[in-house]
Amino acid sequence: MKVHDITGFPNPARIRIALAEKGMESQVEFVRVNLYGAEHQQGAFREKNPTSTVPVLELDDGTFISECIAITEYLDNLDGNPILTGRTAREKAVIHMMQKRADDQLINGIGVFFHHSTPGLGKANEAFKSADWAFRKQWGDKHGERAMAGMRYFDGVLRTQPYVAGEQFSVADITVWAALMHGDYAGLAVPADHTALLEWRARVGARPSVKNRSGQDLIAEDLPYLEPLIAYLNGKAEPAAAAG
Numbered sequence: 326m327k328v329h330d331i332t333g334f335p336n337p338a339r340i341r342i343a344l345a346e347k348g349m350e351s352q353v354e355f356v357r358v359n360l361y362g363a364e365h366q367q368g369a370f371r372e373k374n375p376t377s378t379v380p381v382l383e384l385d386d387g388t389f390i391s392e393c394i395a396i397t398e399y400l401d402n403l404d405g406n407p408i409l410t411g412r413t414a415r416e417k418a419v420i421h422m423m424q425k426r427a428d429d430q431l432i433n434g435i436g437v438f439f440h441h442s443t444p445g446l447g448k449a450n451e452a453f454k455s456a457d458w459a460f461r462k463q464w465g466d467k468h469g470e471r472a473m474a475g476m477r478y479f480d481g482v483l484r485t486q487p488y489v490a491g492e493q494f495s496v497a498d499i500t501v502w503a504a505l506m507h508g509d510y511a512g513l514a515v516p517a518d519h520t521a522l523l524e525w526r527a528r529v530g531a532r533p534s535v536k537n538r539s540g541q542d543l544i545a546e547d548l549p550y551l552e553p554l555i556a557y558l559n560g561k562a563e564p565a566a567a568a569g
Contacts, residue, residue: 430475441465
């Protein structure tokens with residue numbers, strides 16, 4: 326199998342965590358997709374995934390599977406022992422409910438904010454992110470507000486149970502954890518009073534599948550593309566530091 330992705334990014338991290346949980350990382354070849362150069366928006370990649378997102382799982386028979394939840398379902402059920410997506414009908418229903426809420430209330434909104442209200446991935450991607458739309462930033466900011474409300478919701482959930490979907494770690498936890506990672510990149514930090522969410526984040530971050538997963542770091546050649554984003558994030562941090 327092959328996974329088409331890029332290191333250091335939230336959605337690829339979701340699949341690498343799932344692979345680590347299943348002990349399957351060594352069975353996969355990782356193929357780099359140059360998001361900074363908008364490779365994912367070009368014809369060759371769009372033949373693999375018309376929605377232009379990473380990661381994409383390529384099976385040995387030539388089948389391409391996109392969408393993190395679909396990839397995780399496939400990987401989790403290969404050995405007949407699903408540990409991330411539920412075993413019983415009830416487990417599956419609750420996990421997928423919370424997974425959908427994590428997508429809708431966190432990771433999707435953070436993604437829109439990142440691409441519309443920040444410098445995002447740089448110039449090569451602007452043409453694909455409504456660069457000339459007069460209300461571009463307002464659209465992004467609205468989604469940022471939605472994501473912050475999502476953090477508040479999940480903080481409430483985690484005040485009553487150890488994991489996002491109940492008593493056991495699941496794909497829903499992976500999605501929320503990756504969403505908060507994306508929030509860091511976008512300057513949407515978890516508020517300090519969301520203590521349950523912060524404690525959960527630290528606990529999940531200490532899991533071997535998260536802490537020791539492959540593909541965590543950005544590579545040096547990519548850093549120049551991120552200079553506008555880094556400047557944006559530093560600019561947000563300076564007023565907060567001055568106020569403190």
